[in-house]
Every structure is written in structure tokens, then in C-alpha cells.
Amino acid sequence: MRIIQNDFDKKIAEELLPLRNYALSLTHDLDDTKDLVQDTILKAYRYKSKFQEGTNLRGWLYTILKNSFINNYRRDMKRNTFLDSTVNSYFIDLPSHKIDNDAETKFIRKDLEDAIDQLSLDLKLTFKLNTEGYKYHEIAEEMQIPIGTVKTRIFVARRILRERLKEYAEVYGLQMA
Known part of the structure; x- marks a missing residue:
């Protein structure tokens, strides 16, 4: 049984926020995040026939996103460009040694x-x-x-x-x- 288009659309829409968060954690850039999520959604629709209903849609989408990111990363490295890693996403929590400076x-x-x-x-x-x-x-x-x-x-x-x-x-x- 194939997944109905409207159900697929709805399920994809439900995964947009988690996809954006995951993409942002990889790209550290809002514009790159938007591009990566858009590319992921386009590929999901293009290869919808390969998705097996009843399996983990989020896992499938994350795999598409991760593979797209890796391919983009490799392509960028070949061009000798680097990803922007300016996001302050990691904080050091030193409970008894707060840094005042x-x-x-x-x-x-x-x-x-x-x-x-x-x-x-x-x-x-x-x-x-x-x-x-x-x-x-x-x-x-x-x-x-x-x-x-x-x-x-x-x-x-x-x-x-x-x-x-x-x-x-x-x-x-x-x-x-």
C-alpha cells in the first residue's frame, strides 16, 4: 500500500522543525540550513517511491539530510572553502568554577x-x-x-x-x- 500524497505532505510538515534544528547543528548558518532542508525535502519527494510506509520517516529524512550535508561538505572542501562554524552552540559548564571574565x-x-x-x-x-x-x-x-x-x-x-x-x-x- 502506497502512502497517500496528503498523508506524506502532512508527515513531512511535522518533521520540518526537527530537520531545521538538525541542519542548523551541522551547518551553523541559517541560510545554509534553509538550503539543506529544502534540498532534503526535494529529494524526499523525488525518491518518495523508495520510502517504505511504516518505517521511520524521520530517520529516512535525517539520512537524506546528513548525506546531502556530507556531499556538500566534500564538494566545498574540493573548492578549498570552509564551513562557517561561528555558532556558539557548545557551552562549558563549570559548576564550581564559574568564569567571570x-x-x-x-x-x-x-x-x-x-x-x-x-x-x-x-x-x-x-x-x-x-x-x-x-x-x-x-x-x-x-x-x-x-x-x-x-x-x-x-x-x-x-x-x-x-x-x-x-x-x-x-x-x-x-x-x-
């Missing part, structure tokens, strides 16, 4: 963003989904990878970030896990 806070955030941006694309995508609150099994489903791979990528990303940012632990007297 705004300039210092900006440097820490910038260093954290830079450290995250230096991760390989697979590690970065998995790590970002995890920091957005997705559970391991949800990340595995969205990225269409085994849950063990998700756990490994998050472990490796954390280890790399811990190493790159260890000077902050020393400065602020934090224990390294």
Missing part, C-alpha cells in the same frame, strides 16, 4: 568549537547528536550504523576532546575522567 569565556568557547570542528566528520556528527540529547539507539537509527559504532565514536570523540582541552582542566582544577 566574558573575554575568557569567549576564548574557551572558541577553543571548544575549534576542537569539535577538528574531529572527523563521522565523529563530529555522532558527537553533536549525542550532545543534543539523542540516545545511542536513536543516533544509530538516524545514521544507519550499529549502536556499537555510535558508542565507539562518542568515546573516541570525548577522548580526543579531553586531550585537546586538558589545559582547561589543569587551569580550573578539574579532574580528568
Whole structure:
């Protein structure tokens, strides 16, 4: 049984906000986010016949979006252009060591963003989904990878970030896990 056009339209519309949020977490730019979501929706309609009713529409759309982002990223890298990563989406929460200096806070955030941006694309995508609150099994489903791979990528990303940012632990007297 094929999914009825109006039902498909309605289900797509319900996924627009989560798609935008996911796209923004990848692109860090509103214009690029709009383009990526539009491209995803166009591809969803173009390949609607490949979608199996009763399966996870959000997962299917996220996969289209992620693959489009990766393809765009690779194309941009070939042109020697870089993605804008100016979004302040990662904050350091130091419960007993609040930083009163705004300039210092900006440097820490910038260093954290830079450290995250230096991760390989697979590690970065998995790590970002995890920091957005997705559970391991949800990340595995969205990225269409085994849950063990998700756990490994998050472990490796954390280890790399811990190493790159260890000077902050020393400065602020934090224990390294």
C-alpha cells in the first residue's frame, strides 16, 4: 500500500522543525540550513517511491539530510572553502568554577568549537547528536550504523576532546575522567 500524497505532505510538515534544528547543528548558518532542508525535502519527494510506509520517516529524512550535508561538505572542501562554524552552540559548564571574565569565556568557547570542528566528520556528527540529547539507539537509527559504532565514536570523540582541552582542566582544577 502506497502512502497517500496528503498523508506524506502532512508527515513531512511535522518533521520540518526537527530537520531545521538538525541542519542548523551541522551547518551553523541559517541560510545554509534553509538550503539543506529544502534540498532534503526535494529529494524526499523525488525518491518518495523508495520510502517504505511504516518505517521511520524521520530517520529516512535525517539520512537524506546528513548525506546531502556530507556531499556538500566534500564538494566545498574540493573548492578549498570552509564551513562557517561561528555558532556558539557548545557551552562549558563549570559548576564550581564559574568564569567571570566574558573575554575568557569567549576564548574557551572558541577553543571548544575549534576542537569539535577538528574531529572527523563521522565523529563530529555522532558527537553533536549525542550532545543534543539523542540516545545511542536513536543516533544509530538516524545514521544507519550499529549502536556499537555510535558508542565507539562518542568515546573516541570525548577522548580526543579531553586531550585537546586538558589545559582547561589543569587551569580550573578539574579532574580528568
